[in-house]
Amino acid sequence: MKIVGKGVAKIDGLAIATGKPLYTDDLVPANALTVKILRSPHAAARIKAIDTVAAESVEGVACVLTHKDVPQARFTLAGQTYPEPSPYDRLILEDLVRYVGDEVAIVAAADERAAQKALELIKVDYEVLTPVLDFEQAIDHPAVVHPETDLHCNFDIGHNRLRNIAATHKVEVGDVAAELAASAVVVEETYYTQAQAQAMMETYRAFSYLDHAGRLVVVSSTQIPFHVRRQLARALELPASRIRVIKPRIGGGFGGKQTAVAEIFPALVTLRTGRPAKIVYERRETFTATNSRHAMRFKVRLGADRDGLIRAIDVECLSDTGAYGEHAPTVFSVAGEKSLSLYNKARAVRYAGHAVYTNKLPAGAMRGYGATQGCFAVESAVNKLAGALGLDPSALRLKNIIRAGELDIYHNRILGSASLDRCIERGRELIGWDEKYPSRDLGGKVRAVGMAVTMQGSGIAGIDTASAEVRLNDDGNYTLLLGSTDMGTGSDTILAQMAAEVLQTPLDAIIVHAADTDVSPFDTGSYASSTAYVTGMAVVKAAGELREKIIAAAAGLMNAAPAEVTFDGAVLTGPAGDRLTLAELAQRSVVGPDRRQLAGYASHGSPVSPPPFVAGFADVEVDKETGKVELLDYVAVIDCGTVINPNLARVQAEGGLVQGIGLALYEDVRYDERGGLQTNSFMTYKIPSRKDVGAIRVFFEESYEPTGPFGAKSIGEVVANTPAPAIAHAVRNAVGAWLTRLPLTPEKVYAAMTKQPKERTCT
Amino acid sequence: MRIEVTINGHKTALEVAPDEILADTLRAAGFASVRRGCDTTNCGLCTVWVDGRPTLSCAILAARMDGRDITTIEGVAGEAEAFARLLVAEGAEQCGFCSPGFIMTVLAMKRELADPTDDEIIHYLTGNLCRCTGYMGQLRAVKKFLEVRP
Ligand code: FES
Ligand code: FES
Numbered sequence: 001m002k003i004v005g006k007g008v009a010k011i012d013g014l015a016i017a018t019g020k021p022l023y024t025d026d027l028v029p030a031n032a033l034t035v036k037i038l039r040s041p042h043a044a045a046r047i048k049a050i051d052t053v054a055a056e057s058v059e060g061v062a063c064v065l066t067h068k069d070v071p072q073a074r075f076t077l078a079g080q081t082y083p084e085p086s087p088y089d090r091l092i093l094e095d096l097v098r099y100v101g102d103e104v105a106i107v108a109a110a111d112e113r114a115a116q117k118a119l120e121l122i123k124v125d126y127e128v129l130t131p132v133l134d135f136e137q138a139i140d141h142p143a144v145v146h147p148e149t150d151l152h153c154n155f156d157i158g159h160n161r162l163r164n165i166a167a168t169h170k171v172e173v174g175d176v177a178a179e180l181a182a183s184a185v186v187v188e189e190t191y192y193t194q195a196q197a198q199a200m201m202e203t204y205r206a207f208s209y210l211d212h213a214g215r216l217v218v219v220s221s222t223q224i225p226f227h228v229r230r231q232l233a234r235a236l237e238l239p240a241s242r243i244r245v246i247k248p249r250i251g252g253g254f255g256g257k258q259t260a261v262a263e264i265f266p267a268l269v270t271l272r273t274g275r276p277a278k279i280v281y282e283r284r285e286t287f288t289a290t291n292s293r294h295a296m297r298f299k300v301r302l303g304a305d306r307d308g309l310i311r312a313i314d315v316e317c318l319s320d321t322g323a324y325g326e327h328a329p330t331v332f333s334v335a336g337e338k339s340l341s342l343y344n345k346a347r348a349v350r351y352a353g354h355a356v357y358t359n360k361l362p363a364g365a366m367r368g369y370g371a372t373q374g375c376f377a378v379e380s381a382v383n384k385l386a387g388a389l390g391l392d393p394s395a396l397r398l399k400n401i402i403r404a405g406e407l408d409i410y411h412n413r414i415l416g417s418a419s420l421d422r423c424i425e426r427g428r429e430l431i432g433w434d435e436k437y438p439s440r441d442l443g444g445k446v447r448a449v450g451m452a453v454t455m456q457g458s459g460i461a462g463i464d465t466a467s468a469e470v471r472l473n474d475d476g477n478y479t480l481l482l483g484s485t486d487m488g489t490g491s492d493t494i495l496a497q498m499a500a501e502v503l504q505t506p507l508d509a510i511i512v513h514a515a516d517t518d519v520s521p522f523d524t525g526s527y528a529s530s531t532a533y534v535t536g537m538a539v540v541k542a543a544g545e546l547r548e549k550i551i552a553a554a555a556g557l558m559n560a561a562p563a564e565v566t567f568d569g570a571v572l573t574g575p576a577g578d579r580l581t582l583a584e585l586a587q588r589s590v591v592g593p594d595r596r597q598l599a600g601y602a603s604h605g606s607p608v609s610p611p612p613f614v615a616g617f618a619d620v621e622v623d624k625e626t627g628k629v630e631l632l633d634y635v636a637v638i639d640c641g642t643v644i645n646p647n648l649a650r651v652q653a654e655g656g657l658v659q660g661i662g663l664a665l666y667e668d669v670r671y672d673e674r675g676g677l678q679t680n681s682f683m684t685y686k687i688p689s690r691k692d693v694g695a696i697r698v699f700f701e702e703s704y705e706p707t708g709p710f711g712a713k714s715i716g717e718v719v720a721n722t723p724a725p726a727i728a729h730a731v732r733n734a735v736g737a738w739l740t741r742l743p744l745t746p747e748k749v750y751a752a753m754t755k756q757p758k759e760r761t762c763t
Numbered sequence: 764m765r766i767e768v769t770i771n772g773h774k775t776a777l778e779v780a781p782d783e784i785l786a787d788t789l790r791a792a793g794f795a796s797v798r799r800g801c802d803t804t805n806c807g808l809c810t811v812w813v814d815g816r817p818t819l820s821c822a823i824l825a826a827r828m829d830g831r832d833i834t835t836i837e838g839v840a841g842e843a844e845a846f847a848r849l850l851v852a853e854g855a856e857q858c859g860f861c862s863p864g865f866i867m868t869v870l871a872m873k874r875e876l877a878d879p880t881d882d883e884i885i886h887y888l889t890g891n892l893c894r895c896t897g898y899m900g901q902l903r904a905v906k907k908f909l910e911v912r913p
Contacts, residue, residue: 013851016859018843019796019836023860026795113780201800201808201860201894251798251860252895283801488858488895647854647900654897655857682805682892690885690898 004501004710007647010493011512012249012486022249024221025280028207032276033062035266036115038105038122039289040097043131043359043675044143047095047104047124054121055107060114062273064122065106067093070268071237074152078326078364079224079231079258081463081524083154087166087325089146092235092264097126098145098323099359100676101289108269108277131359133675135295135320138164138356145323145357157329158354166321167329167355171336173409174348179312183303187384191300191377192741193724195320195669196293196662197679198366199687200487202251203286204262207278208270211244218267219246223257223485224525225515231260232267245517253487254659255365258527259326261290287680291364292669294331294355295320298377302384308391310343310400315378317353319370324362328355331363335370339378341410341611342455344402349409359675365527367659368720371456376742379452379725384738392437393729394428397453404703416610417703417713420453423615423637426701427451430635431617438733445621447632450729452616456718457609458708459530465605466535467521468542470499472550472598473511474590476583478503482514483523484535489716490648491531495539497644498709502543504569521601529612529714532644536709538604546600553589553598554580610705612640612713616657616722622734627750629731631661631694636719639703642711646700649715653698656719662688664724666743766829770794771838779825785811786820788828789835796836796863800892807891810864811835817871819890836863842870849907855900861893869905879909 015022052064070092078086093103105122109115132141146161153159158168180186206220216238222228225245233240250257266277281290296319303312317335321328336351368375382400386393402408404418428434431449439448469481480499486492496510503510514520523535547567555562558574566573572580589598619633636657643649666686670678679685704711724742732738737752767776770792779788786809789797799821800806809821812834836843843866847856856862865888872879872887879887884905893901 007854009851010854010856013856013859014844014847017847017850017856017862017866018840019798019863019866021795023798199894201806201858201892202798203800250858252858254894283803488856488860490854490857645854647852651854651857651896651900654899655893655895656897658897659894681803682801683803687892687894688898689889689892690902691889693898696897696899 001501003497003507004644005642007645008493008497008507010490010648011496012492016249023202023251024205024207024219024248027219027248028278029209029276032207032278033108033110033269033273034112034115035106035108035269035277035279036119037103037265038107038119040100040102040104042097042126042128043100043133044129045097045126046129047097048127049125050105051123052105055118058109058114058118058121060110061118062108062275063269064118065093065268065272067095071235073234073237074150075231075235076326077231077260079227079260079525079527082230085155085157085329086327087159088152089325092268099361101361102323106265106269108273131675132164133358133360133671135318135356135358136297138358139354145359164357165354166325166357167332169329169333170352171410172350176312176314176348176350179348180301180303180314183311184306185385185388186301186303187381187388188301189381189384189740191298191380193296193373193376194742195295195363196366196667197287197669197685198254198256200252200254200256203283204281204290205279206263206266207276208266209276210270210274215242215244216267216270217244217246218263219248220263221250221257222247222260223253223487223527224260225485225517226483226522227525228260228263229517232263235264236267236271247485247515250485250487254367255369255527256291257487258365258525259291283682284680287685288361288677291326291362293366294363294370294373296335296373300377300381302381304385304389308389308396308399310346313340313343313346313349315340315351319355320358320363321355322358322360322362325357326362326364331365331370335374337410338371338455338457339374341408342402342453343400344406344409345400346409360671361677367656368717371454371717372663372721375452375454375721376724380728380740383729393451394424394433397424401453413608416707417641417705418613419639419701419703420613420615422701423613423639424453426699427615427617427635427637430697430699431619431633433617436619444625445623446734447621448730448734450618450726450733452722452725452729453613454718454721455611455613456529456714457611458533458714459606459609460528461609462607464524464528464530464534465603466523466538467603468535468538469521469599469601470542470546472546472586472589474586476586477509477511478505479511479513480539481520482512482535483520484531485515485526487526489652490645491526494532494644494648495535498536498539499543502540503547529716532712533708533714534604534606536712538602540709541602541604542600544600545602546598549598549600550585554585606707608707610707610713612638612715612718614638614718614722616726618723618726618730620727620730620734622731622749627746627753629665629727629744629749631727633695633697634661634723635697636722637699637701638715638719639701640715641703641705641708641713643700643702644710644712650698652715653719654696657696657723658688658693660720660723661693663742664727664744666745668743764826766826768828769832771834781826783825784821785823785825785828788825789820794835794837798860798863800861805892807868808861808864810867810891812867812871817868836867839870846870846908850901850904853900853904855896855904857895861891865891865893865901869908873909
């Protein structure tokens with residue numbers, strides 16, 4: 001392979017790195033109105049009256065909209081394939097507010113100053129209601145988050161509005177109770193994972209205008225342009241054919257931008273006023289009024305025989321979806337699916353529980369999408385089991401993990417590719433497991449190692465579809481049209497690498513266009529680790545089809561059969577040695593009557609979602625005086641099938657690992673007792689800085705995925721999962737106590753350490 | 764109020780509000796490379812140079828810039844591109860949203876520190892957050908850049 005597998009530079013890398021005006025806010029028309037949102041100060045309240053007269057009279061104010069001025073069709077903002085499994089539990093504005101930060105009114109004005117002034121002049125009379133803030137108290141709480149009767153679900157997701165249950169899910173294979181009873185060793189524990197903010201550097205933003213035909217154009221920093229178009233159509237009661245969504249360069253998404261939090265507001269203003277309008281969320285707004293990772297509680301029971309074969313896994317989960325149910329059922333199910341599928345020697349597994357509504361910031365999609373949470377719980381329990389059995393945790397895993405060609409107990413499907421065993425072996429060597437496990441007391445500090453393994457998926461099996469088109473242009477170059485969304489991952493580049501590989505052409509002969517719903521072929525968007533795998537296959541197929549058409553067209557001109565013509569990417573050679581350059585063929589395909597521009601077009605959806613795997617190893621130092629955990633070294637060995645671009649894959653892995661480290665050690669979305677968000681800035685919500693991360697080392701153990709493009713699987717999400725359980729394991733080995741609640745702050749570590757000094761295992 | 768500043772070597776007169784912050788002034792004046800990731804001086808995305816020193820433009824009033832010399836990445840395009848090439852070769856720009864502020868800090872560091880150690884590099888750049896890359900690739904690029912003699 002000439003281009004696939006090479007660490008080529010990103011096609012837009014230089015432009016974005018040097019600050020060219022390519023992002024949403026750089027492209028706003030000069031006369032756009034500034035949109036601002038009045039937000040609820042209460043976690044639960046009914047709006048009795050709202051007075052906008054003074055606000056409307058502020059000079060420069062174009063409109064002030066309240067719940068009386070908006071369409072009444074309920075919708076979901078979750079960026080999922082239609083019909084979405086997420087409940088339709090939102091209105092654009094409603095007379096009921098469900099969390100501190102919920103939208104109350106929309107203001108649009110000529111500039112920021114006027115908009116701000118108008119916001120301050122809106123008078124709202126609230127009837128303050130009792131909120132439900134603790135997700136463990138949510139079910140059957142007297143306060144009902146969604147009392148409305150017009151809420152709608154497209155599927156039976158076990159929604160029970162009056163009990164504050166957004167979704168219910170249960171999977172059971174085999175007889176869990178019997179297998180647990182028959183197990184020689186059973187470990188049991190309850191784990192908590194906290195909400196985490198996506199904290200992408202570019203906050204949410206969008207602008208809108210009417211085009212020459214009176215159609216609504218929305219330019220947005222989104223991962224899901226086609227879903228945004230559909231959501232806007234439903235929420236604004238406008239035919240989708242009247243809407244165009246364009247995605248420019250995006251300053252990070254991490255799943256946050258798989259929920260369309262901002263687009264509706266400027267769009268509504270443009271429809272009402274006929275004028276361009278923009279909204280740019282402040283950082284504080286991004287923390288308080290968008291979405292975050294679902295906080296979860298897991299009760300885990302693991303049963304094993306004396307040799308360490310895991311016989312039963314039982315997980316009961318409770319998930320906090322906050323005020324609205326975006327992604328509630330699916331994040332919930334993924335938490336079980338991805339963590340229980342790993343251990344296929346089990347004879348019985350069960351995963352069950354609820355996602356519940358509370359009067360807090362809605363939860364949504366975030367990198368890992370539940371697998372991160374489930375991985376912390378199940379991997380912590382597996383480490384605990386290793387302790388109970390007196391087995392090395394890496395050996396325990398090698399005994400129990402699923403391998404290529406084996407049946408996955410959760411889906412009853414054969415696994416196509418896996419090199420997790422090699423990932424574990426190599427990671428052990430790289431971290432120096434044998435010398436370092438479990439720990440070493442250095443006096444004031446204890447040094448210890450810990451590990452975890454994980455898997456994710458590649459796209460959503462049986463649901464998501466991507467399309468791609470490759471055109472041969474008049475000058476012999478190609479245009480690759482995509483509907484997927486490069487949010488910094490480099491997906492435009494790797495997809496161009498795939499097309500270039502099939503067409504045997506240099507990368508710079510490929511022009512990439514993505515994404516504009518008027519122009520791009522349909523793609524569900526970039527989420528669920530789907531782009532390289534699902535869109536990638538569409539690209540490979542489309543490029544293959546074009547290649548055949550090129551050969552057939554040349555054969556026609558040469559009066560030969562297609563099988564007699566060879567094509568090396570630049571020149572077509574016929575049976576009689578006649579030669580035709582691609583450029584000549586391209587030109588002929590568009591000159592004169594009866595010609596036809598050559599293009600390949602393909603769609604792809606996959607009946608399977610082949611998992612990538614990671615084995616993660618943490619080397620930490622814990623300060624005995626303070627409980628502070630310092631991460632010295634993190635080794636991740638990754639199986640993402642064929643690595644399409646090693647440089648981009650490595651950096652993506654490093655970034656995901658650091659997000660996982662933040663989750664492990666300090667990132668935490670915290671509220672006060674009235675439901676106000678305490679962590680609403682980078683002062684109070686700490687993401688890792690470059691001083692916090694120690695050394696991160698990434699390695700690949702390639703496998704070959706038969707259903708993937710060039711054997712590739714995904715890498716985007718899986719890398720976020722192992723740090724939390726691996727670091728918690730290392731902390732256990734350092735201080736002798738299990739920490740079951742993330743994040744592992746010094747306070748918690750110190751408390752755990754001083755409570756159970758006798759359990760310490762130091763060599 | 765009216766201020767006179769030099770931006771990227773050009774003397775300019777600007778009309779600014781008394782409470783206007785420099786980042787907004789610069790963006791409004793067409794320097795789109797100046798980005799904001801926070802409003803609390805935590806992220807470093809808005810870094811420009813004021814009289815040659817890296818400065819957070821979200822935390823300084825435009826009114827205070829009267830008579831000062833401001834440099835954005837557009838003003839050091841050649842040098843910025845030289846470093847950006849190393850960054851991009853490493854794959855260490857992902858979304859790129861943090862890159863202009865980061866690059867301005869790296870270029871300032873190169874002027875200020877001679878032969879810095881890894882720790883000194885990390886310390887100098889700590890105020891520049893990046894949510895995408897995990898920092899390792901950025902460090903690889905910076906070290907290559909420092910080896911390149913001007
Ligand atoms: S925007 Fe200035 S430091 Fe974040
Ligand atoms: S590259 Fe996205 S924040 Fe740094």
